Amino acid sequence: MTRQGKPLVELRDISIAFGGIKAVDHVTIDLHPGEVVGLLGHNGAGKSTLIKCLSGAYQMDSGAIYINGEKAEIRNPRDARRYNIETIYQTLALADNxxxxxxxxxxxxxxxxxxxxxxxxMEAETRKIMGRLNPNFRKFKEPVKALSGGQRQSVAIARAVYFNAKILIMDEPTAALGPHETQMVAELIEELKAQGLGIFLIEHDIHNVMKLCDRASVMKNGQLVGTVDVKQVTDEDILGMIILGKTPDRGMV
Amino acid sequence: MHTPAPQEAAPKRSLMQSLELDTRLLGMIGAFVVICLVFNLITDGRFLTARNIFNLAIQTVSVAIMATGMVFVIVTRHIDLSVGAVLAICSAVMGVLQVQLLPAYFGLGHPAIMPLTVLGGLVTGAVIGAFNGWLVGYQRIPAFIVTLGGLLIWRNVGWYLTDGQTLGPLDQTFRLFGGVEGTMGSAISWGLGALFSVLAVFALWRGRQAKIRHEFPVKPLWAEGAMMVIAVGAIMGLVAILNSYEIPIGRLKRQFEAAGETMPVGYVDYYGLPISVLLLILIAVAMTLIARRTRFGRYVFAAGGNPDAAELSGINTRMLTVKIFMLMGVLCAISAMVAQARLANHTNDIGTLDELRVIAAAVIGGTALAGGVGTIYGAVLGAIIMQSLQSGMAMVGVDAPFQNIVVGGVLVLAVWIDIQYRKRTGEKV
Known part of the structure; x- marks a missing residue:
């Protein structure tokens, strides 16, 4: 994958603190069209917090977001949607009733x-997109609390995909899924990538990262350890970054 | 991945499923029918007379109007303890306007007095409601505290405005909102009944057409027809009952004398639909439309089901809270109009304890305090059930303390039954 031209998203020097604790500490990452960038790190490393600055759920204390090379003002989720940024949250953010x-x-x-x-x-449109994403989905009339984890996940994914997102944020999209559904998500990511979307993927499973991501940015204690080209590093290199905060000798970008 | 979803195999459907009726609603109607029959038996048929049903209807209106707004408040996991007090200050403002200020300016009985008075009340309710909503939504003070404070504040602001005096007599046109003073006679009532029947049938038919257009499964035709018959029967039945309540002869005589005529011998006339009840019906229909068919209503339920999800979906939940409380305030003002006109003057204690009746009506009607669940018709029915219990017991001659004990017990029992029902249907409690 070549990364020429303007990046789709640049997060420059982002910092955010909660009550004196620096959750994200001067982090800079970027994302190109048709690329999947994995965000890795321990729980509490600051991945979700960083990404919530982009999706508008949090407001960063300092730093800047550039979209297609232009400075973007994202103060709330409505602003993010205007920039065609869609997010699939770990909690799915569904109204259960x-x-x-x-x-x-x-x-x-x-x-x-x-x-x-x-x-x-709306139901007709939902039936259309669900027929594509999850043909087994039947429960269109029930409140989503009556759905299984995988079905709920497909509703959350459908919501992100339906509105022609350019930038997709996925926070552990396969955490609650069985192997078959995980495979479906992997296929979907490949398909969206081919359509030229840029995807930030927060993921704990190192095998999924190696399989799905083009680059991986690793965070530790709110700081960026480094960003690597996934093709040029091994599982051990990335684990070393996550656990020890040690940058590998090769593959740094 | 592009195979179309196969149609669900149609399982054999029971009568209930074919009609797609809400079992919770049926349960409430059942409870209401039982209450009516029991009181009717004990009172030797005095409970289910046109006269008593008419009185029940006009007594229920004020609480029922506020209960429709309380549904939205409770669905979004808030509470409004100040509705009785807000009703009191709206009533005080309207009392001062129509008894003191406006007659002094326009002269007594001027046609502008009623609309200006109503406007003054509505604005008062809207401003206080919006202020409550701002404190809850933007300042993050719990609604319980904001409205508990409001409960103490607003009634006493009203007291201060009126110097504690009872204000009356009210403007003649204004008193039409009260009930007995403002009924529409049998001809107009039949006409309105027919109009509502046509609208109900039309709405059912359009819903069916929309489903067919999108190729969704529809009810069998006989079930659709049965629903139409039930709807029309309920509407026309209510009109028929209200139309069969004769106006007492003495009252008719006074009316003829006021017009300078003599009453023909054997003349009878009927009350028909009271304006206040029509007001309640219109508000209930409008609020149901808002709840089910507008974005605002959708956001109310979304924010109640999962406030974080609503916020992350780009809904401005703070402004939503302001709007919900503002709507509640406006409904308090409308209730104040009805309550004041029915009592024929403004008193300091108007609407005392209404907050509890309104919350109880909403909760008996199936609104869950955990948020996200509630219906307008449920709340109205809850208000009717409460009022039937209360006036039924008064009619039977149950002692005052026992009346309150029973109403309190029914409230707790209703919620317990609701929890059992939800457990059985597998809903989370």
Whole structure:
């Protein structure tokens, strides 16, 4: 993978602190179109916090975000959506009492000419995209709390994919999934990559990282250990970065 | 990955499933019917007379209107303890306006008095509600505290405004909101009943058309027809009952005398639908539409089900809280109109303990305090059940302390039954 031209996203020198604890400490990473960048590190290393600055859930204390080379102001999730940034959160961020269609379109409902929400149209669209992502999905009428972990995950993924995202953030998308569903997510990531999306993938499973990611950025204690080209390093190199904070002799980018 | 989803095999459907009726609603209607029949038996048929049903209806309106707003408040995991007090200050403002300020400016009985009074009340309710919502949404003070403070503050601001005086007599047009003073007669009532029936049938039919257009499964035609018959029957039945309540002869005579005529011998006339009940029906329909068919309503339920998800979906949940409490305030003002007009004057203790009745109505109607669940019709039905219990017991002659003991017990029992029901249907409690 060549990384020429403008990066799709640049996070420059991002810092954020909570009550004196530096959760993210001067981190700089970037992402190109058609690329998957893995974000790795222990629990509490600051991966999710960093990514929440991009998705608008948190506001960074200092630093800057550039999208397509232009400075972006992201103060809340609405701003992030305007930049075509979609996020699949670890918690899935679904309203358990609503059905799949209401969750998929939450905040962006389809409305009739009179301004009322068009439930029938939304359900039809949901059936279409679910037919593509998870053909076994049947429970369109039930509230999503009646769904299995994998089904809930597919609702969250459908929500991110449906609205023509350019930048996709996935926070441990396969954590709650069985092997078959994990394979489906892997296929989806390949497909989206081919469409030219840029994907940040937070992932603990080192094998998934080696399989799915082009580059991997490792964080430890809020700081960036380094970013490596996955093709040029081994599992052990990356584990060394995560556990010891030691940068390998090769593959650094 | 592109195979179309095969249609679900249609399992044999029971009567209930075919009608797609809400079992919780049926349970409440069942409880209501039992209460009515029991009181009717004990009172030798005095409970289910047109006269008593008419009175029940106009007594329920004020609490029921506020209960529809309380559903939104509780669904978003808040509470509003100040509704009785907000009702009192709206009533005080409207009392001062129509008894003191406006007559002094326009002269007594001027047609502008009623609309300006109503406007003053609505603005008062909206401003206080929005302020409560701002404190809860933007300043992050728990709603329990904000409205507990409001409970102490607003009634006494009203007291201060009126110097504690009872204000009356109210404007003649304004009193039409009260009930007995403002009914529409049988002809208009039948007309409205027919109109609502047509609208109900039309709404059911359009819902079916939308499903067919998107090729979703629909109910069998007979089930759809049965629903239409039930809806029309309920509407026309209510109108028929209210239309069969005769206006007492003495009252009719006074009306004719006021018009300068003499009453023909054997003349009878009927009350028909009270304006206040029509107001409640319109509000309940509007609030149901808001809850189910608008973005605002969708966000209310989303924020109640998972506040973080709502926020991450780009919903401005703080502004949403302001809007919800503002709506609650406006509904308090409308209830104040009805309550004040029914009592024919403003008193300091108007709406005392209404906050508890309103919360109880919403909760008996199936609104879950954990948030995310609740219906408008449930809350209205809850208010009707509470009022039936209360006036039924009064009619039977149950002592005052026992009345409250029973109502309190019913509240706890209703929530317990609801929890058991949810356990059985596998919902999380």
């Amino acid at each position: 609503l059905d799949a269609a209401s969750n998929l379109f939450l905040g962006r409902e389809l409305v009739t000419p009179l301004g009322f929400v068009d439930d029938a149209q």
